[in-house]
Every structure is written in C-alpha cells, then in structure tokens.
C-alpha cells in the first residue's frame with residue numbers, strides 16, 4: 498500500500514470549519530482567533546521504551562495524543578489540533594486500524610482534530626505527536642510562578658500508572674494505558690494558578706522543576722498524597738516511591754493561593770483535587786509524615802541517565 502492511500506484510509510477525516518486546510522496539502526493552515534496566543538508542544542513515544550511492545554495499539558493511539566494534551570493543559574490552554582509523525586517498521590492493517598481508532602477516540606473526547614503529519618518506514622515503531630492549543634494572550638501558567646505561601650495541589654491520583662506497570666494484571670494498568678489529560682481543569686486554572694506542570698516523570702521530579710524555576714522550596718505532607726486504595730496495603734516507603742517517583746501519571750500539579758483554591762474548590766468541578774503541601778522560601782523538598790520529618794530521596798525518570 499502506498500503511503501498516500503495509507504494516510505487516506507487511516508488518518509484522513511472530513512475537514513471541520515475551524516481548520517482552514519487540513520490533511521492533503523504540503524502544510525495545514527489555521528487562522529488564529531483574535532486575541533489568542535498559540536501554545537505548541539511535541540512528545541515522542543518509542544516502542545519498548547515508552548510502552549511495552551505488546552501494548553494494545555488502541556491504547557498506544559490514545560496515549561500518544563493524551564500525553565500531548567496533558568502538556569497543553571499544563572500551560573492553561575485549550576487543545577485544538579495535533580500533527581502525527583509516524584514511523585512504522587511495516588504496514589500492519591490490524592495494528593493501524595486499532596491505533597487510529599485509539600488516536601481518534603482521544604481526539605474526539607477532547608474536541609481535537611488531526612490536521613497533518615508524516616509517515617515513514619523505519620526500524621523502530623515511533624510516534625511523535627505535535628499538539629497545538631489556543632489561549633488568551635498572556636494567560637499561560639508557567640513553571641516559574643510559584644509564590645511563598647501557595648498551596649501545592651495535585652489532581653486525581655498519583656502512582657497508579659507506575660503500580661500498573663509493575664502489576665500488569667491489575668485494574669490500575671488501565672491508568673498506564675489510558676491516561677486522562679486534565680484539559681478542563683488546566684483551562685480553569687489559567688489566570689488562577691501561579692504555576693503548573695503535568696506529572697509525567699514522577700511528582701518529586703516534576704514539582705522540583707517548578708521549585709527550581711520559581712526559586713522556592715516545598716513542604717510535602719505524605720499522609721495527604723492521593724493514592725489508590727490498592728497501594729495502601731504496601732509498606733509506606735513503597736507507597737511513597739510509587740506516588741512520588743513513579744512516572745506516567747499525567748495529572749496536574751499546580752501552586753495557588755489558599756483563597757483562590759477555596760474559590761476553585763467551591764466551584765462545580767467533578768475532578769478530585771488534593772492539597773499536598775505548601776511553597777516556602779529556600780530550595781528543595783522537605784517531606785513530613787504526621788508532622789515527623791522524613792529523610793527521603795527520589796529520582797524520577799530520565800533519558801540518558803547514565804551518559
């Protein structure tokens with residue numbers, strides 16, 4: 498099958514009115530809405546590294562979109578569209594059918610269109626998605642905005658995906674395969690939260706990025722971590738390891754003034770939010786469990802860690 502009929506068969510859909518030109522020409526065209534800034538990110542997933550080789554292609558399709566929408570959400574922006582650069586070892590129609598269904602299921606759930614991409618043959622199955630979103634000018638929520646006195650809040654539960662990776666028969670494996678980008682929450686935090694990041698490489702490491710960028714420190718209260726009941730029977734240190742150093746959560750971690758948090762909490766959000774600590778002067782993270790300081794060190798996921 499030629500590359501073009503593959504694209505037509507699996508990736509081309511009828512165009513929608515807010516895309517001036519979609520798949521089929523040398524480039525896609527979007528007309529920026531007045532008063533909006535463009536927010537763009539890209540994330541690549543390599544088979545065997547970012548997902549086990551036997552992962553359901555539907556889940557791979559979902560996840561390669563979801564992780565990018567999570568980055569757009571973490572800026573406080575609304576996702577609009579994606580581009581997909583696909584490297585395939587061979588053409589496998591069953592695989593492509595399941596993969597494209599998963600990809601479009603995620604797109605449809607969050608109102609996002611596929612507007613272009615690239616398709617090549619290569620040794621390693623690799624999926625690189627670029628996501629584009631819009632937001633009101635100067636409404637981004639950066640990593641560098643945390644202020645002393647802010648609450649540190651995390652959405653959903655953390656540690657589920659890492660637990661699912663270690664226990665592949667467990668229902669929490671679903672959280673590894675089908676992360677939910679917190680698009681609605683991210684958007685609601687624009688102009689409200691002081692700083693934000695999505696938790697992809699472990700909370701301790703990702704919160705560390707906020708702290709470093711903002712020149713502040715954190716106190717974390719370990720008894721407040723929102724972890725699944727399945728993790729609660731584990732030894733304490735192991736629970737903390739999953740929650741603070743496990744990757745692939747795709748939850749939002751943000752810092753916010755206590756007043757703004759109370760207002761947000763009183764609004765009708767059905768997503769769980771949990772304050773887990775506070776921003777202080779200084780550097781680094783101090784951990785407390787029932788008021789007792791704990792000496793803990795966590796390292797999150799890093800590529801090229803040994804080079």
Ligand code: ADP
Pocket residue numbers: 504508519520521522523524525581582583611612613614615616
């Ligand atoms: P060019 O040779 O000009 O780079 P291509 O032949 O790579 O164009 O792609 C033709 C059209 O199909 C373009 O509009 C491109 O954006 C789109 N496209 C290619 N691969 C994909 C893909 N995997 N998903 C979505 N669109 C794709």
Ligand code: MG
Pocket residue numbers: 522523
């Ligand atoms: Mg061209």
